[in-house]
Amino acid sequence: MTSNSSAPLHEPSAPAAIIVQDLHVHRGGMPVLDGLSLAVPSGLIVGLLGPSGSGKTTLMRSIVGVQLVKSGTIEVLGRPAGSAELRRRVGYVTQQASVYDDLTVRQNLVYFRRVLGAPASDVARVIERTDLGSVERRLVGTLSGGQRSRVSLATALLGSPELLVLDEPTVGLDPVLRVELWNMFRTLAADGTTLLVSSHVMDEAKRCDRLLLMRDGALLADDTVHGVLEVTGTDDVETAFLRLIERGEPDLRPRDADEEASR
Numbered sequence: 351m352t353s354n355s356s357a358p359l360h361e362p363s364a365p366a367a368i369i370v371q372d373l374h375v376h377r378g379g380m381p382v383l384d385g386l387s388l389a390v391p392s393g394l395i396v397g398l399l400g401p402s403g404s405g406k407t408t409l410m411r412s413i414v415g416v417q418l419v420k421s422g423t424i425e426v427l428g429r430p431a432g433s434a435e436l437r438r439r440v441g442y443v444t445q446q447a448s449v450y451d452d453l454t455v456r457q458n459l460v461y462f463r464r465v466l467g468a469p470a471s472d473v474a475r476v477i478e479r480t481d482l483g484s485v486e487r488r489l490v491g492t493l494s495g496g497q498r499s500r501v502s503l504a505t506a507l508l509g510s511p512e513l514l515v516l517d518e519p520t521v522g523l524d525p526v527l528r529v530e531l532w533n534m535f536r537t538l539a540a541d542g543t544t545l546l547v548s549s550h551v552m553d554e555a556k557r558c559d560r561l562l563l564m565r566d567g568a569l570l571a572d573d574t575v576h577g578v579l580e581v582t583g584t585d586d587v588e589t590a591f592l593r594l595i596e597r598g599e600p601d602l603r604p605r606d607a608d609e610e611a612s613r
């Protein structure tokens with residue numbers, strides 16, 4: 351496993367919504383993240399990409415404060431990860447839809463709104479935003495996979511979180527639904543929400559503002575899509591990822607703001 355605790359990070363212009371420093375996490379007695387450092391700039395869609403088992407979920411769990419960490423620091427929206435006050439400021443969607451099958455869409459949202467203490471008007475707002483109006487009175491257990499994913503996303507939007515952490519939100523969705531979901535992410539980012547979105551589908555990378563490419567619990571790249579393609583001399587992220595693996599060294603050269611702006 352490569353440790354990149356001392357690797358310098360690029361200097362994106364936006365302030366950081368998430369700052370991870372020298373993070374060590376063990377799971378099942380084995381190191382999963384071994385000295386990981388990164389920053390997620392505010393108001394952008396940042397893609398967390400990497401093969402299965404590379405540590406994406408573990409990193410996301412650490413960021414939302416539900417993962418026991420061995421050492422290191424994680425600051426989220428200026429507070430330590432897991433702080434009580436972040437509960438409404440951070441939305442988290444896990445890989446398995448965490449909604450109740452035996453309740454309707456609306457009943458789920460009413461329940462989670464109460465738990466969160468979000469305004470009553472939020473239920474209608476998130477139903478509209480996730481385009482669930484036509485199925486709001488259906489039991490979640492009777493919905494399609496894509497509709498269920500949107501219900502999970504709707505629960506995460508309650509309370510208007512500033513940061514959304516979405517673990518493989520498009521897995522199992524058909525291409526049309528995927529595009530719809532990515533369009534929704536773009537709208538949220540345009541409204542100022544920061545989105546950290548994991549995927550192992552490399553073609554989704556192009557929809558992100560920045561990419562974190564992970565392998566074996568370490569970062570291979572932390573860059574814009576254009577930057578990743580440029581440093582690897584390729585025109586698709588999958589090949590870029592393979593080239594970075596071949597090189598064996600993370601590409602985390604610091605770039606100054608002018609260089610970043612000219613790319």
Ligand SMILES: Nc1ncnc2c1ncn2[C@@H]1O[C@H](COP(=O)(O)OP(=O)(O)OP(=O)(O)O)[C@@H](O)[C@H]1O
Pocket residue numbers: 377378379382400401402403404405406407408409550
């Ligand atoms: N509950 C657990 N107990 C022990 N080891 C675990 C546990 N969950 C994950 N791991 C291990 O931690 C490592 C990272 O897993 P993680 O789920 O973070 O990867 P991932 O990149 O999110 O994978 P995927 O894309 O398949 O979801 C893997 O080696 C995995 O086997």
